Amino acid sequence: MIGTGVNGWRSSLTDRIIPYLLQKWLGHYDLAASGGKVVQVHLDNCSYLFDTGPDRLIAAWGIGEGRFSGERDEDRIRKCPIWARPLYHAGHAIPHRFCGGLDINLTAQLGSINGGPFRVLENRAVKTVSSLYFTYWMYALRPNAQKASRVQQGLLMCGRQPEVRAFNN
Secondary structure, eight states: OOOOHHHHHHHHIIIIIHHHHHHHHHHHSOHHHHTOOEEEEEETTEEEEEETTTTEEEEEEEEOOSOOOOOOOHHHHHHSOOTTTTTEEEEESSOTTTTOOSGGGEEEEEHHHHTTTHHHHHHHHHHSTTOEEEEEEEOOSSTTOOSOSEEEEEEEOTTSOOEEEEEEO
16 A cells, blocks of 8 residues: 555655566566676666666656756767767756756657657656656667667656656667
């Protein structure tokens, strides 16, 4: 049973829901094919699963604390090495205004997804304190693929149905 009230909700997220999602993501992700090692990195209010073999993001998540007011470093984003521009952007796995930074949080994302349908849940997450926002990045069967072939995006808010979407990338 999910806890009631904001404190109960946050406790349910950290004690039950996030561990469940981690188990599902790692169960689906084929680490053996990459030859790497999965590490969990915490930065500010966000967490990331990262495969050190091919240096790629597996999943990212955070619990909303309200709109982040820091400025984006547009110059660093432009310099991010994305090899298939302009088709692909240096997309944020976690929206900047939610809590997402740069570096590990930037990944190759189709511009048509990054600038369009992804924004719906991103904007809702930014406006909803104590919401859980996540992305899960799926890779083709090539062991060292750097670009995810699909991405799952989700938003969980207290008292509402989960919203999970999947996109080809």
